[in-house]
Amino acid sequence: MTNETNVQRSRRSDSADRPLQTRANTIVKSEDHGTPLELSDITIRYGGGKGGAETVSVVEGFNLALHAGEMHCVAGRSGSGKTSILTVGAGLTLPTSGRVFWEGASLESMGDDEIADRRRALIGYVDQGGALIDGMSALENVLLPAVPDGEVDQRRDMAKDLLDLVGLGRRMRHRPAQLSGGERQRVAIARALILGTRVLVVDEPTASLDRASANRIISILKDTTSDGIAVLVASHDHELVRLSDTLTELI
Numbered sequence: 001m002t003n004e005t006n007v008q009r010s011r012r013s014d015s016a017d018r019p020l021q022t023r024a025n026t027i028v029k030s031e032d033h034g035t036p037l038e039l040s041d042i043t044i045r046y047g048g049g050k051g052g053a054e055t056v057s058v059v060e061g062f063n064l065a066l067h068a069g070e071m072h073c074v075a076g077r078s079g080s081g082k083t084s085i086l087t088v089g090a091g092l093t094l095p096t097s098g099r100v101f102w103e104g105a106s107l108e109s110m111g112d113d114e115i116a117d118r119r120r121a122l123i124g125y126v127d128q129g130g131a132l133i134d135g136m137s138a139l140e141n142v143l144l145p146a147v148p149d150g151e152v153d154q155r156r157d158m159a160k161d162l163l164d165l166v167g168l169g170r171r172m173r174h175r176p177a178q179l180s181g182g183e184r185q186r187v188a189i190a191r192a193l194i195l196g197t198r199v200l201v202v203d204e205p206t207a208s209l210d211r212a213s214a215n216r217i218i219s220i221l222k223d224t225t226s227d228g229i230a231v232l233v234a235s236h237d238h239e240l241v242r243l244s245d246t247l248t249e250l251i
């Protein structure tokens with residue numbers, strides 16, 4: 001990890017003639033667990049289908065090699081494509097072109113089931129707002145991803161540890177409505193880590209939080225990287241931008 005912030009400026013562009021300046025990022029196509037997530041020459045466009053919607057070019061030629069123990073921030077104004085990049089990296093949507101690698105393996109070569117299985121093992125995703133299930137306690141929300149594999153009991157101690165880690169050890173029985181916005185966001189982060197995540201993808205985790213709550217979230221994300229987890233975060237929070245190890249500014 002380095003204190004230096006590397007800046008890659010990726011351009012939102014409708015033309016292919018604008019050069020990209022990228023930090024030195026070699027696309028490793030072998031098994032490389034030190035680089036759990038790589039995005040290579042990603043283009044994302046929307047529309048242009050049968051509905052007649054005009055094509056919108058959101059991201060052109062985006063590259064990223066996300067290393068274990070590193071926090072990379074994708075910054076940029078609203079609508080610049082931050083969420084689009086996160087969902088592509090998490091394998092939730094497909095790019096228009098380009099390749100996504102998880103631990104060196106290209107998603108192109110995988111079927112939907114394999115992508116879903118690998119995502120569960122590799123990636124924890126916290127969407128904008130970190131939505132929780134209202135009728136469940138904080139602890140039950142954190143354990144939710146363990147339900148499909150019948151691992152709730154095995155993961156219960158880990159869920160409690162994670163809630164401790166995010167400072168909510170005394171709020172485990174609280175329902176989302178009884179928690180503040182920052183606390184709900186912390187529960188969502190704990191939930192994203194419950195399956196032993198190696199890549200944490202977080203969309204605008206500090207939006208609409210006061211400075212103190214936002215700083216607490218940032219420090220949790222930094223602590224996560226010190227456990228060797230790679231964090232990919234979308235944000236225009238200047239503190240998060242400042243404290244990220246590497247940065248992409250979408251313009």
Ligand SMILES: Nc1ncnc2c1ncn2[C@@H]1O[C@H](COP(=O)(O)OP(=O)(O)OP(=O)(O)O)[C@@H](O)[C@H]1O
Binds near residue numbers: 047058076079080083
């Ligand atoms: N499924 C979709 N179909 C059509 N257009 C889309 C779709 N998803 C996103 N867009 C458009 O792509 C652009 C980028 O959206 P995206 O959500 O990635 O931006 P963002 O930087 O995360 O924005 P914000 O900070 O407001 O969340 C926007 O103009 C949006 O309207």
